[in-house]
Amino acid sequence: MNMAKLLQVSDLRVEFLTGRGTVRAVGGVAFQLDRGEVFALVGESGCGKSTTALAVMRLVPPPGRILGGSIRLRGDDLLTLDEDSMTQVRGRHIAMIFQNPMVSLNPVYRAGAQVQEAIVLDQVPKNEAWRRAVDLLGRVYIADPAHRALSYPHELSGGMRQRVMTGMMVSRQPDLLIADEPTTALDVTIQAQVLDLLLELRDRTGMALLIITHDLGIVAEIADRVGVMYAGSLVEQGPVFDIFEEPLHPYTRLLMRALPRLTKGQGSLHTIPGQVPSLIQLPPGCPFHPRCPDRMEICSTKMPGLTVPAGGREVACYLHGVGERQ
Amino acid sequence: MSIRPHSTTETPLIVLEDACKYFPVRRGLTRRVVGHARAVDGVSLAVARGEALGVVGESGSGKTTLARLVPRLIQSTRGRVLYDGQDVETASGRDLIRIRRRMGIVFQDPSSSLNPRTPVRGSIARPLELQGIRGKEATRRVLETIELVNLGAEVLDRYPHQLSGGQQQRASIARAIILRPQLLILDEPTSALDVSVQAQILNLLQSLQAQIGLTYLFITHNLSVVRYMSDRIGVMYLGRLVEVAPVGPMQDRPLHPYTAALFSASPPLNPRLRNRQRYRLVGDPPSLISPPPGCSLHPRCVFAVEQCREEVPLLVDAGDGRQVACHRWMQLALAVQTG
Numbered sequence: 010m011n012m013a014k015l016l017q018v019s020d021l022r023v024e025f026l027t028g029r030g031t032v033r034a035v036g037g038v039a040f041q042l043d044r045g046e047v048f049a050l051v052g053e054s055g056c057g058k059s060t061t062a063l064a065v066m067r068l069v070p071p072p073g074r075i076l077g078g079s080i081r082l083r084g085d086d087l088l089t090l091d092e093d094s095m096t097q098v099r100g101r102h103i104a105m106i107f108q109n110p111m112v113s114l115n116p117v118y119r120a121g122a123q124v125q126e127a128i129v130l131d132q133v134p135k136n137e138a139w140r141r142a143v144d145l146l147g148r149v150y151i152a153d154p155a156h157r158a159l160s161y162p163h164e165l166s167g168g169m170r171q172r173v174m175t176g177m178m179v180s181r182q183p184d185l186l187i188a189d190e191p192t193t194a195l196d197v198t199i200q201a202q203v204l205d206l207l208l209e210l211r212d213r214t215g216m217a218l219l220i221i222t223h224d225l226g227i228v229a230e231i232a233d234r235v236g237v238m239y240a241g242s243l244v245e246q247g248p249v250f251d252i253f254e255e256p257l258h259p260y261t262r263l264l265m266r267a268l269p270r271l272t273k274g275q276g277s278l279h280t281i282p283g284q285v286p287s288l289i290q291l292p293p294g295c296p297f298h299p300r301c302p303d304r305m306e307i308c309s310t311k312m313p314g315l316t317v318p319a320g321g322r323e324v325a326c327y328l329h330g331v332g333e334r335q
Numbered sequence: 336m337s338i339r340p341h342s343t344t345e346t347p348l349i350v351l352e353d354a355c356k357y358f359p360v361r362r363g364l365t366r367r368v369v370g371h372a373r374a375v376d377g378v379s380l381a382v383a384r385g386e387a388l389g390v391v392g393e394s395g396s397g398k399t400t401l402a403r404l405v406p407r408l409i410q411s412t413r414g415r416v417l418y419d420g421q422d423v424e425t426a427s428g429r430d431l432i433r434i435r436r437r438m439g440i441v442f443q444d445p446s447s448s449l450n451p452r453t454p455v456r457g458s459i460a461r462p463l464e465l466q467g468i469r470g471k472e473a474t475r476r477v478l479e480t481i482e483l484v485n486l487g488a489e490v491l492d493r494y495p496h497q498l499s500g501g502q503q504q505r506a507s508i509a510r511a512i513i514l515r516p517q518l519l520i521l522d523e524p525t526s527a528l529d530v531s532v533q534a535q536i537l538n539l540l541q542s543l544q545a546q547i548g549l550t551y552l553f554i555t556h557n558l559s560v561v562r563y564m565s566d567r568i569g570v571m572y573l574g575r576l577v578e579v580a581p582v583g584p585m586q587d588r589p590l591h592p593y594t595a596a597l598f599s600a601s602p603p604l605n606p607r608l609r610n611r612q613r614y615r616l617v618g619d620p621p622s623l624i625s626p627p628p629g630c631s632l633h634p635r636c637v638f639a640v641e642q643c644r645e646e647v648p649l650l651v652d653a654g655d656g657r658q659v660a661c662h663r664w665m666q667l668a669l670a671v672q673t674g
Contacts, residue, residue: 053529166619196393198616201600226602230609249606267534268604269563272582278534
């Protein structure tokens with residue numbers, strides 16, 4: 010029996026070489042996922058969450074490149090695979106859905122044909138694949154799937170398109186589905202349907218889910234564990250209840266208090282002073298220290314490593330230990 | 336929570352009476368009109384002075400169209416729109432300019448609502464220019480206004496792309512309030528912003544309202560934001576107002592099944608509430624061009640009965656300052672847990 014974690018990302022580093030300098034998009038991120046687990050990577054724009062997800066698929070677009078680290082799927086390092094083997098991994102073992110399904114779907118092919126195409130990759134005869142495609146569309150709650158399979162993407166609503174995409178992506182029963190802001194373009198009642206569907210597919214197939222989102226509401230709704238990213242670093246991770254109820258990193262704490270949970274007249278929201286640093290010129294030490302209310306002298310000199318307080322939690326902050334990263 | 340008492344003798348700032356906006360739908364080579372999309376379909380509503388009214392609804396519900404009827408950015412198809420007692424629809428060119436001077440609008444995407452080719456000083460001062468205010472007086476007012484929105488004078492000479500999203504939105508707000516309007520129409524003002532920046536803008540909007548006594552018409556799809564910003568909320572579905580109520584009562588005990596579905600689908604920012612009771616809607620929203628007969632929610636509503644399929648429910652008084660458009664509101668006991 011293979012005891013390796015389903016996905017184990019260690020010290021992942023990604024940078025983009027631009028005319029204005031080197032953008033350190035992901036600076037040493039580490040996390041892991043078990044089978045059937047829902048892990049959410051959350052953070053604000055430019056924190057590196059989407060780049061991390063693309064790196065797992067080895068789809069970081071140029072001028073970006075993966076500088077180092079490892080991405081192990083059941084123990085095998087994806088960063089050492091040749092391109093052909095990686096193509097086998099994509100879709101078959103790891104699949105991905107994006108924010109805007111209109112861009113991901115081919116506008117000139119019928120919805121059913123696009124799902125069928127994915128199934129044919131596994132040497133299934135075409136008519137059998139079509140039958141399975143229709144069946145899958147039904148399972149992602151497309152009403153009247155035999156008829157809808159003949160629709161073009163523009164004839165479907167946004168929620169239906171995302172469900173078609175999801176159907177296509179799970180058609181080959183991947184071990185891991187990466188969903189990058191899967192419901193950001195959708196209305197809240199439709200978002201609820203898509204999130205329900207993702208959880209149901211997880212329950213039925215045992216696949217793991219890596220959700221990339223800026224929306225802490227979605228995190229609260231479906232994640233088992235959460236990783237919080239800031240300026241290219243994973244600053245904290247742990248079980249969802251701990252992250253919401255007892256955030257350890259000052260950034261997570263401030264972020265939670267900036268959420269509008271109040272009604273009018275109950276007081277003003279907490280804000281985070283200052284701005285996210287430029288990823289070209291990151292401050293020395295902890296990237297959050299210029300904005301941190303609890304900063305100490307060491308914070309501006311050395312990047313804190315992840316320390317492990319207890320209970321499956323990790324935090325990169327000197328307030329919680331002296332872990333230090335080289 | 337206390338609700339601002341609205342004196343009945345004072346005229347409301349905005350009154351909509353059966354306001355409708357139908358957009359023609361054209362097909363074919365001759366661009367023949369084949370139907371109408373009923374973006375706003377018979378909305379009656381009053382907004383009191385100093386009130387913050389939030390309008391929520393999903394895409395295509397008509398909330399943005401409704402907001403655009405108030406300054407007559409689009410002409411209504413039917414019904415009346417009154418601003419401070421004056422009919423906006425029939426106002427002459429000059430009167431319309433006077434009416435619009437008393438309103439400001441802030442749009443969702445600040446990077447596209449500021450002129451990219453001029454330093455932000457130009458965008459902020461533009462309303463003054465249109466009113467013939469230039470030179471020293473204009474500079475004085477610009478500086479006074481950017482201070483109100485917590486921007487430093489150094490941003491005035493920068494171009495929009497040199498500002499952060501939050502600074503851009505502050506500049507848009509400065510432009511909207513520079514003529515000291517009575518009303519601010521806010522169309523998804525924080526939807527393009529990150530959580531930490533959103534918090535700054537929401538705080539700013541609240542303190543501005545208190546400082547200069549603004550009335551807010553706040554359009555959003557974000558229920559956490561609308562709860563934080565509003566005294567009352569109007570919920571729209573397929574061009575109609577289905578429920579209007581003060582924030583607290585609406586979120587605890589919605590009267591309309593659509594309100595219940597919307598509030599219970601919205602993630603409550605608390606993982607302990609993930610197994611809360613949810614009111615689910617069946618299927619996808621229908622087309623605006625051929626909305627279902629009767630109550631437009633009936634094909635998706637689990638509470639629908641025969642009457643819902645036949646009769647359009649009117650927005651009726653439900654007591655405690657609440658209104659609802661549902662045949663069955665008295666029989667349903669809906670309750671939603673929010674974070």
